Amino acid sequence: MKMFSFFVVMLFCLGVFGLQEGETEMFKTPQQIHLAYTNDPTSMAVSWYTKDPSDLLGGVWYGIEQQDLGSFSSSTSLALSDGSGYYHTAVMTGLEPGRIYHYFVGSRHEFFSDVYTFRIPNPSEKVRILAFGDMGTFPRGDTTLMHSIRVHEVNPAEPHRMPTVVLQAGDLMYPFGNGGMIAAWFDAMAKVGARVPFMVAPGNRDQQDIITERFEMPMAAYGEHPEPARHNFYYSYDVNCVHFIVISTNFDTFHSNSHQYKWLKKDIEQAQQNVQDPSSSISWIVLMGHTPIYSSSDGHTQGNHELKLAIEDLLEPVTLCLWGDDHVYERSYPVFQSIADIPSNKHVLDERPSKPIHITVGTGGIDNDAWAVDQPDWSAERLITKGYLSMEAKKNSFSVAFIDRDSREVRDYFDIHENGGLNAHPLLLAGGFLLFVGLVAMFLKGKKTGKSGPGV
The missing domain is CATH 3.60.21.10 (Metallo-dependent phosphatases)
Structure with missing residues (x-):
């Protein structure tokens, strides 16, 4: 009986501590990531949310090669007024027009986002x-x-x-103060x-x-x-x-x-x-x-x-x-x-x-x-x-x-x-092209059967 009680207590402790560890990781992992233009065409702002302040010493890592994200910009952080967590913002600078960039955000230590891709447009496009x-x-x-x-x-x-x-x-989002929404x-x-x-x-x-x-x-x-x-x-x-x-x-x-x-x-x-x-x-x-x-x-x-x-x-x-x-x-x-x-x-x-x-x-x-x-x-x-x-x-x-x-x-x-x-608009051009192809196909089919076109 004592041995059974010991295992019950151990399982309970493992469950509790495992849950807390998972929650901690979730709270520290960057979420709600979104980009925004700045007034400098060679820069891009990125913002993200964390439940706890782990990213107060964080930022964004970015670069042209996904395997070598060597550029870094530190983030500024703000405690949300509703007490739900923290928002962080960093600005990627020195970006070249026409280039595809990869980036991830997070803390300096261990909690990071996935790697995302964006593109800086060429001035003439x-x-x-x-x-x-x-x-x-x-x-x-x-x-x-x-x-x-x-x-x-x-x-x-x-x-x-x-x-x-x-x-x-x-x-x-019509939030009405609802944090879940x-x-x-x-x-x-x-x-x-x-x-x-x-x-x-x-x-x-x-x-x-x-x-x-x-x-x-x-x-x-x-x-x-x-x-x-x-x-x-x-x-x-x-x-x-x-x-x-x-x-x-x-x-x-x-x-x-x-x-x-x-x-x-x-x-x-x-x-x-x-x-x-x-x-x-x-x-x-x-x-x-x-x-x-x-x-x-x-x-x-x-x-x-x-x-x-x-x-x-x-x-x-x-x-x-x-x-x-x-x-x-x-x-x-x-x-x-x-x-x-x-x-x-x-x-x-x-x-x-x-x-x-x-x-x-x-x-x-x-x-x-x-x-x-x-x-x-x-x-x-x-x-x-x-x-x-x-x-x-x-x-x-x-x-x-x-x-x-x-x-x-x-x-x-x-x-x-x-x-x-x-x-x-390209969608209309695509539709027109498909219509043209269809008419050509109908014409060729008519030629094979001795007809000159639809409705003849």
């Missing part, structure tokens, strides 16, 4: 952009779209074909964000401390940021031919003397000068915020009228405005102050639009809204579904397609091609 808003996570929304992007768009074996950047236009969303996001820079705008359902503490967004592409401690809420950066602007529509005011308004005005003016300068690499301006200023959805009040009055005068030089908040897909024609330029073909613009195109893409995973009114004159296309934008920007062309999450079909598209150039 196209910018491939994926965008959506309003994802959420169970039980309020779901992260299926993130899995779809990981499977269909982010293949580590083909880094040259991966997106250049992924954008989320606010309402990341926060962790679940970040875990899903990391499947994409550890390989492709993941850039966010704050939404009305996002906790401010999550935006402030768990991301490391750039500052400002031009000049100094007026509020460095709040730069994750509004910021700008350049990637090749695109100038990206992110604004805070819910946590910041836009009166004419506000920090954000004055910064936005100056940033757009400088970007417009660059677009007009033949020696500049910048051709397009893409703005992302959360609450749309044009909408026919019943999600809110058919657009944020106060915001529209405050900032629309600044937006005329912007090519594309991306929004979330309303849980629908809606694309406008080029529109300014509610007056739209309606082309003969809503899918093709033969010249650069003189007014912004607004796209609400709050289709990331949260329950869809409905339409409040009949389709307005300024609205080119609207859909109630879930999905994301797939866009490609080149020096003289910009193509946009909306991909349905479940069917993978292109549900809407448009192309801007200056100087009469053709810039159909």
